[in-house]
Amino acid sequence: MTDFYALSDEHQAIRETVRALADAKIAPFAAAVDEEARYPREAHDALVAGGFHAPHVPEEYGGPGADALATVLVIEEVARACVSSSLIPAVNKLGSLPVQIGGSEELKHTYLGKLAAGEGGFSYCLSEPEAGSDAANQKTRAVRDGDHWVINGTKRWITNAGESEYYTVLTMTDPQKRSKGITAFVVEKSDEGVSFGAPERKLGIKGSPTREVYFDDVRIPEDRMIGHEGEGFAIAMQTLDHTRVTIAAQAVGVAQGALDYALGYVQERQQFGKPISDFQGLQFMVADMGMKIEAARQLTYAAAGRSERGDQDLTFFGAAAKAFASDVAMQVTTDAVQLLGGYGFTRDYPVERMMRDAKITQIYEGTNQVQRIVMARQLLAGIQS
Numbered sequence: 420m421t422d423f424y425a426l427s428d429e430h431q432a433i434r435e436t437v438r439a440l441a442d443a444k445i446a447p448f449a450a451a452v453d454e455e456a457r458y459p460r461e462a463h464d465a466l467v468a469g470g471f472h473a474p475h476v477p478e479e480y481g482g483p484g485a486d487a488l489a490t491v492l493v494i495e496e497v498a499r500a501c502v503s504s505s506l507i508p509a510v511n512k513l514g515s516l517p518v519q520i521g522g523s524e525e526l527k528h529t530y531l532g533k534l535a536a537g538e539g540g541f542s543y544c545l546s547e548p549e550a551g552s553d554a555a556n557q558k559t560r561a562v563r564d565g566d567h568w569v570i571n572g573t574k575r576w577i578t579n580a581g582e583s584e585y586y587t588v589l590t591m592t593d594p595q596k597r598s599k600g601i602t603a604f605v606v607e608k609s610d611e612g613v614s615f616g617a618p619e620r621k622l623g624i625k626g627s628p629t630r631e632v633y634f635d636d637v638r639i640p641e642d643r644m645i646g647h648e649g650e651g652f653a654i655a656m657q658t659l660d661h662t663r664v665t666i667a668a669q670a671v672g673v674a675q676g677a678l679d680y681a682l683g684y685v686q687e688r689q690q691f692g693k694p695i696s697d698f699q700g701l702q703f704m705v706a707d708m709g710m711k712i713e714a715a716r717q718l719t720y721a722a723a724g725r726s727e728r729g730d731q732d733l734t735f736f737g738a739a740a741k742a743f744a745s746d747v748a749m750q751v752t753t754d755a756v757q758l759l760g761g762y763g764f765t766r767d768y769p770v771e772r773m774m775r776d777a778k779i780t781q782i783y784e785g786t787n788q789v790q791r792i793v794m795a796r797q798l799l800a801g802i803q804s
């Protein structure tokens with residue numbers, strides 16, 4: 420008999436395996452990665468060795484073929500130890516999912532294969548200086564030249580830029596048509612004319628480089644187009660429907676990491692002659708933290724189910740899970756700092772890093788205000804579960 424409303428044995432096993440890997444090979448470097456703002460090479464190597472760097476890639480393209488829930492579990496467990504490191508599997512999914520959704524079989528075999536084999540990461544180039552929340556306002560141009568396309572423009576806020584070998588790049592191919600004039604291409608780091616800005620100096624996720632990407636007469640063959648001309652925006656939005664669930668997973672993971680640490684601390688720390696966990700005021704805080712995390716987790720897993728099945732209400736669930744879980748992550752990590760008092764405010768304890776890292780989950784892959792626009796549109800269109 421199967422358990423009702425519980426993780427399968429396979430999913431539970433994935434969680435345990437990744438938790439052990441994260442505890443042994445990722446957590447020990449998390450503080451240094453943040454302090455030195457350096458790429459988490461140890462995590463990268465451990466994830467590639469374990470086959471967890473791009474778990475979503477289907478088996479037919481050489482990947483492990485993890486379903487959406489298994490991918491969420493991988494990202495959640497890595498984020499519990501180090502949010503910067505969790506961006507490796509998360510951004511590899513974000514960057515490559517457009518190829519999986521809209522690419523030709525040839526493109527899928529080539530690029531999903533390279534990603535799965537650990538030959539290079541995959542970043543997603545949608546945002547621009549003038550196209551943040553207004554993602555359709557693309558200025559990067561692609562112009563046909565025979566059987567090639569020539570790309571010019573600037574992308575901003577590109578996660579893992581410079582580290583990744585492959586980039587899904589959204590371009591404007593017909594400015595008259597706005598969102599229907601946007602076309603996606605795969606561009607390689609080694610393509611002539613591709614260069615990168617200086618790493619942004621950020622509040623959190625300091626181990627994950629965020630840079631501008633410049634395209635200066637980058638000439639690429641026609642077969643690097645993802646789908647057809649004009650399909651890029653829809654592919655980009657469909658991708659975000661799925662990957663907002665992975666940001667929710669990150670948020671759940673970092674919140675759980677902060678609660679775990681705080682629970683240990685409040686039982687050790689003595690004031691007024693007893694552990695501070697004996698005080699009901701603090702007990703109420705940890706109860707709320709645990710309750711909120713569990714609610715966020717359940718919504719995230721429910722959204723992952725919709726992602727796996729491709730349900731019509733995924734757009735709502737992806738936005739809801741991302742907005743809810745990231746708000747929870749901010750509240751819980753801030754409360755964890757409060758529970759540690761002055762110690763929590765120092766870099767000698769991990770919770771201030773977790774609080775700084777949590778903040779981005781309310782911003783990227785669409786601000787939580789954009790998520791509410793997306794949810795409201797779905798509700799008003801009558802699309803609900």
Ligand code: CAA
Nearest residue numbers: 545552553554555577578598653656657734783784785789
């Ligand atoms: N699935 C499929 N197609 C979709 C879609 C979806 N979820 N959403 C929109 N589309 C298509 C539709 O075909 C639509 O055309 P129709 O009129 O024919 O239906 C077309 O796109 C235009 O859609 P909208 O009219 O809804 O577009 P809009 O200009 O009003 O924008 C928006 C809507 C929701 C605000 C959108 O711009 C948005 O999501 N903005 C936020 C962008 C974002 O999330 N950026 C994050 C960048 S990635 C990141 O953070 C990176 C990182 O490195 C971690």
